[in-house]
Amino acid sequence: NAGVMQNPRHLVRRRGQEARLRCSPMKGHSHVYWYRQLPEEGLKFMVYLQKENIIDESGMPKERFSAEFPKEGPSILRIQQVVRGDSAAYFCASCAQATVSGELFFGEGSRLTVL
């Protein structure tokens, strides 16, 4: 039973390019969360999605960032026109329940470096 799968694990982009990060939740999980972790900092909530719906995007910058979780396929976090400050580890997590009353399962993260 595969865990939360994220790819790519490492991504290097130049300023102005686009970054696409993918997350396949655990089997049977339909709730996906994206978190960002800057060096030496904790995890910051970005967005919470269910299949085909964005439930809470209060942690996501209003510009350049978008997320989706289509009916088929992985959840995607898209960052347009990346800047150096976007360099971070982006973690995806999933759970089976509508509320986080239990364990949240994390992927191993996608590390974005913007040159």
Added chain:
Amino acid sequence: EDKVVQSPLSLVVHEGDTVTLNCSYEVTNFRSLLWYKQEKKAPTFLFMLTSSGIEKKSGRLSSILDKKELFSILNITATQTGDSAIYLCAVTNNAGNMLTFGGGTRLMVKP
């Protein structure tokens, strides 16, 4: 805005020592507090606490929650080098839609 503060920021101990990590929080409509261990990769779940005064235990790790004083501690006894990691504390509220994380405590256990 929900807030979680962890202390100390970092800690260096020797194998066999006992450590206590602290987590204080401010949450509207608190639901639960969770501890995660993050080595170089994905955070892995340790404990979830919802009730005051009830200790959760797993091997050498234990944790307790004080809902009156709004904090939790994570204890690790007889530390080993494999305990070296970042320990993250997070809280959820009754909406339950997301975890709010603290900045973590970086623990290094030296042989």
